[in-house]
Amino acid sequence: MNRLPFGDGWTVGPKLGAFESRDDATAAVPVAIPHDALRDLPRSPDSPQGVHAGYLPGGVFEYAKTFDVPADWREKTVQIEFEGVYRDATVYINGDFAAHQPNGYAAFTVDADAFLRFGEANTVTVEARVHKDSRWYTGGGIYRPVHLVVADPVHLVLDGTVVTTPDVDAERAIVAVQTRVRNATRHTRTLRLAWTVQDPSGAAVAQGSAPVTVLPGEEAVARARLQVAAPELWGPEAPALHALTVALDDQDGGRIDEDAVRFGIRTLQLDTVHGLRINGETVDLRGACVHHDNGPLGAITHPWAEDRKVRRLKEAGFNAIRSAHNPASRALLDACDRHGLLVMDELTDVWTKAKTGFDASIGFDTRWPQDVAALVAKDLNHPSVVLYSIGNEILELATPHGATWSRRLAEEFRRLDPTRFVTNGINGIIANIGRMREVLGELAEADPNTMMADMGEQMALANASVLVSDSTEESAAVLDVVGFNYADSRYGLDADLFPNRIIVGSETFPDKIAGLWRDVRRFPHVIGDFTWTGWDYIGEAGIGRVDYTDTPGYEPTGTAGPFPYLLAQCGDIDITGHRTPASHYRELAYGLRTEPAFAVHRPQHHGRPVAKTPWSWDDVVASWTWDVAPGAPVTVDVYAAADEVELRRDGVVLGRVAVGGTRPLVARFETEYHPGELVAVALDDGREVGRARLRTAGGAPRLVAQAESERIPTDGLAYVGLRIEGDDGLVVGDADRLLTVEIDGPGELAGIGSARARTTESFAGPAVTTYDGRALAIVRPAGVGEITVTVHAGGLASASAVIEVVAAD
Incomplete structure (x- = not known):
């Protein structure tokens, strides 16, 4: 086609x-x-x-x-x-x-x-x-x-080839193929389908063919079982992708149509002893919930943006994403296939009860089979997809009719694709909001996010209650994996109450990851954790902000950030793709990092009272360059998987602090700001297990524009980092400036932004104010040639980045 x-x-x-x-x-x-x-x-x-x-x-x-x-x-x-x-x-x-x-x-x-x-x-x-x-x-x-x-009128159906691998061992894999052919003519046609499997290197490793007769105005399905010897398996650590080419010929051997799909050979197993196994190996899901927007680009789906997002999430230690709360794009799934990120793909945020005035609940009762079919058709050949989620925090879930909908949806997913597992993001409190009113009082009338933020420890008790256990049992029983949102209090409890139940933390608070990950490791029936969120996003504005409550005019607003908040401000990775201190903390919690990490509380706010939400991190930056007087008090956190941390400044020991006093994996120091170098030494039983350095940027600030790729195709995107640095290449995070970007050559500014959550600036540019010394420009090519991106800032010399644009393959 x-x-x-x-x-x-x-x-x-x-x-x-x-x-x-x-x-x-x-x-x-x-x-x-x-x-x-x-x-x-x-x-x-x-x-x-x-x-x-x-x-x-x-x-x-x-x-x-x-x-x-x-x-x-x-x-x-x-x-x-x-x-x-x-x-x-x-x-x-x-x-x-x-x-x-x-x-x-x-x-x-x-x-x-x-x-x-x-x-x-x-x-x-x-x-x-x-x-x-x-x-x-x-x-x-x-x-x-x-x-x-x-x-042609006789053709391969769009997305009509499905590949599964039902039987795999070290010796061989059976690749089961089915292809649909449509005949839009007035005559019966007998044709021949030929399939060829290519391994990751492009070599043909299996072939087969079969005749297929298609009646006028109908479709026919042809199938084959192809054997691949000594297959390379797809998995998170080695995502080997195979290709299947499909050729449709007439009886004389003339080519009528052809297509190609990519797939992975892998096995999935699930039980309460080994958890989730891929190719026989247990995999704990280090998961990130992600929304579908791409920051400065807005909500558009672009293959380069999705690939960059997936690569950076994996580099940060994640091995799984949850597409919250809607089906993922094809480009995102393609990137997950390439880089080995596992996917929980989610159908919807609502079923038949609305959460907002004109949401997808309208017509869901009749539209749902088409919605499920569209999601499954998109996902079938993607080895990265291991879980289908039928919903998120569904309001009617804890009722008999809600359980009926749970079963209806789960069974439809299984009918269309029996090769993957079904889950649902259950929030037992929201599902029982009407019954909780006597317990929660006015809290039950609040916005769900505000209610959860204000409940504190009541949330754990409520989620572990008999009411939640009983009311959600049937809806949970229809699932292969029970997803719990903010209900880790059920992990140990359900091992006794429901010994066959397998659980995933489908949505969890970011600052609880140390304890949550210990639970994943110690409970074999808990297969992973998905934090809210892996990547910051537009909307739910200010849900993860930190407020200084002594600010004149401050008024509590629950989780809703007042205008002009734009971003949620709760991602491990900000909208420009920069990893925050929370990301390095999570890497330590996962056991993927031995080097400690710095998180410095902004000294200009030292001692001020703060208000946070459960989705907030501390207002910290990995920087030792501050526009405050030497000797100003400052709080320095060191994240470390160790017993204690010794902090040194310019070679002088400032102190040694036990890890875990304020939060797991954190050693907190109260000290003074003096330009120079901080060194944190992590110690276990007095033995050094890792160290980290943080230096003050040297010399006068200068503007830097750096393209992430100096050569891109015409269908790509150019990401250009904009930074204020010292002459030693260190970012000057406390000297933000208004930048203006110019584009020369065959390209246009597709988006520009910073990680600043509270802003009136437009992603359309051409100007943006740096945040902690950083901003990002994204350029879309308009043809072959050389693009020059020049950035200007008052009082600093301009800087440029050059990108060569070549013809796409």
Whole structure:
């Protein structure tokens, strides 16, 4: 089949009424797809979407594209494939209604044949709507890729080849293949399918073929069991990917259609003794919950952005992600396949009871089979996907009807794909919110996040209660793995109450990871932990912030960050891809790091009273460059997997502190700021097990622009780090500046931003203020050639980065 990119030549503007005309204010503008129609709209404290969307508004948007349809396409079948349109997409071709897809995360195809005008220009129009329909920032519009699929009337069905590996050992693997063929002609056709398996090096390692007869207007499935000798297995540490090529020939041997898919040969096992096993080896899930936006790019899905995200998550010690609370993009799954990150792919945040005014609960009762089918069809050939989650913190889950929905959804996933495991993110308190009112009082009337933040230790007691045990038992029993959100108090309890129950911490508080990971290691029936969150995101603004309560005008606002908060501020990795101190703490908790890590509390706030949420980390930075007077008091935390830590400044011992006094894995020092060098020495039984250094940046600050890749293809993205550094290359984190970026050459600024959660600056740029000395510019190529990215800041010499753009493969 000919699957053509269909992302160029689009325009977008606000949707007008049937009798309205566009003017300068509503004119459609050219855009490249994928595109986020919300990202650059003006933010306001009065935005109807509020804190959930980072105070960005909603809207109704109309995309349009004109394209030529050759006359010889009369003898073809033509489809337009959308990987995702948020939300309630309505598609028109040449003004005629062609399709409607209410789910903003489901891929769908539009059969275009009946609407095309052959030998002339055609127009496709897509309407998308966003309005108070989510608890996080969704973006809006055609935010995932679009393809034009042109094929002969007899052709391979789009995504119609499925590969499984039901029987694997060291000697050989059985690769079970099924391929669907469609016959859109008026005549019965007998054809031949041929399959070839290629190993990771590209060598052919198995082949097979079979005839297939397809009746007019129908589809037929052809199957084969192909044997691969001494297979290379796909796993988190060695993600070996195989390829399957499919060829469809007529009876005379003429090629009609062909396709290719990537897959992995691997086995999955699950039990309460060994937990989750991949290829026979137990794997504890070091998991990160992630939302689908890409920071400065907004909500768009781009393969380079997804690959970068996956690589950095894995470098930070994660081996799994949870796509919260919606199905992952194809590009994200492709990246997880390549880099060996395991995936829990999640269907939805709601079933039949709404959490926001116009959310996906509307129509879920009739739409759910299509939603499940779209998710499974996307995931089937991805070895990274090991868990399907049927939902997240479902309101009706603890009722008999909720249990019926649990079973209905779980069984549909199993019917469509019996090779993977089914879970659900259960929050026993939210599921019982009505029954909890007598216990929780006014807390039960609050926003769920605020309620959980205010409950404190009551949460653990409530989640371990008989009420939660009994009311969620049936919904939990339909699952292969019971996902618990913020319910680690059940881990030991359920080993006795439900001895066959397997648990995963599907969502957990970030600062509890040391204890949570000990539980994962000591309870074989607990297969992992997914922190909230691995990567910071837009929306749920300020949920992880730190407030200084002596600030004039300060008023408690629960977990909702007041305007102009934009970001959640709760990721181990910030939106620019920079690892925070929390990330290094987690690496120590996982046992993946022996070197201690510094986390310095900002000395300008020393001694001030703070307010935090359960998703907050301390307001700390790994820096020893501060614009305060020498001798100013400062708190220095050293994260270490050791008994004690000795802190030295310029060779002088400042003290030795036991680890764990304030928090597990933390040694806290009260000292003074003096420029120079700090050295932390981690000690076990008096023996050094690791050390870390932190130095003051030297010399006058200078501006640096550094491209992460100096050579990219035309379909890639250029990530350019913008930093304020000393002459020794150390970041000057306490000297933030307003930067302005210029692009010369065949490229445009796709997004610019910093990790600053509270900001009025736009991701569209061209200006941004650094945060802790850092910012990020992202450039989209517009052709082959040399792009120069130049950054300016008042009082500093400009800096440039050069990127060579070459033709894509």
